[in-house]
Amino acid sequence: MSKKWYFYSCIALIVGVITTGFKPYKFENLNWFYVNESDEVLHYTVPTAEELEYTNVIFPQTGKTYAGFKQALAFKESQGKYHLVNSFGYMGKYQFGMGTLRTIGVRDSLHFMNSPQLQEKAFNALASINKWILRDEIEKYDGKVIKGVTITESGLLAAAHLGGAGSVKKFLKSNGNRSIKDGFGTSIKSYIKKFGGYDTSHIVANKNAKVK
Structure with missing residues (x-):
């Protein structure tokens, strides 16, 4: 009985770890920058080569x-x-x-x-x-x-x-x-x-x- 309980407990623990690992992160949109609130890692994007060719440029x-x-x-x-x-x-x-x-x-x-x-x-x-x-x-x-x-x-x-x-x-x-x-x-x-x-x-x- 104890072996079965131990086996099912391990299965439940593994499933729990796997499912929590796939929880979506919530990002805050800051124009070109995206901040991961959970680990404070800065993610960012840059203009593509096509975007750099845009002629309608807004100057500062x-x-x-x-x-x-x-x-x-x-x-x-x-x-x-x-x-x-x-x-x-x-x-x-x-x-x-x-x-x-x-x-x-x-x-x-x-x-x-x-x-x-x-x-x-x-x-x-x-x-x-x-x-x-x-x-x-x-x-x-x-x-x-x-x-x-x-x-x-x-x-x-x-x-x-x-x-x-x-x-x-x-x-x-x-x-x-x-x-x-x-x-x-x-x-x-x-x-x-x-x-x-x-x-x-x-x-x-x-x-x-x-x-x-």
């Missing part, structure tokens, strides 16, 4: 700072892609033409495309040049409203990046009556509006700015 918010200005403009120009070349031959994160690059000291397009650091420096240099060219317009028109759009320094610099400082001057002198657009139909006015109100005050106006 940086407000109305200069970093935010560059971020927003880059997303509009290329969705923030350093290696993008559009159908007109404009290159990189900020879509530079080769002629513009030469004016700021960049002559090797391949090196430019393969260097994010160089592309960032190029943007800063061009912003300095445009600010110098538009220095009088910035002082004269800042805060004024033209065709329903409030004129700001950052808006003018963004528009100059799109269509050149000369086009921005023509737009302002015509009181917004001259509709100036790029090859894709994007207007100077839309850039002045979209990129208005960012802090670009620390950009030093320099007509001879170069990439170093």
Whole structure:
């Protein structure tokens, strides 16, 4: 009798151990991270190769700072892609033409495309040049409203990046009556509006700015 009791007790114990071993764990969903509450082990997932190719990227918010200005403009120009070349031959994160690059000291397009650091420096240099060219317009028109759009320094610099400082001057002198657009139909006015109100005050106006 005792042997049978011992045998059935062992069976019950084994069954109990096996069944408890298959109890589901409860996970807390924290976006990319999953925390196992029972053993405090951190489980995580990362984007797949396919997910990394998504073009609808949501950039972290940086407000109305200069970093935010560059971020927003880059997303509009290329969705923030350093290696993008559009159908007109404009290159990189900020879509530079080769002629513009030469004016700021960049002559090797391949090196430019393969260097994010160089592309960032190029943007800063061009912003300095445009600010110098538009220095009088910035002082004269800042805060004024033209065709329903409030004129700001950052808006003018963004528009100059799109269509050149000369086009921005023509737009302002015509009181917004001259509709100036790029090859894709994007207007100077839309850039002045979209990129208005960012802090670009620390950009030093320099007509001879170069990439170093």
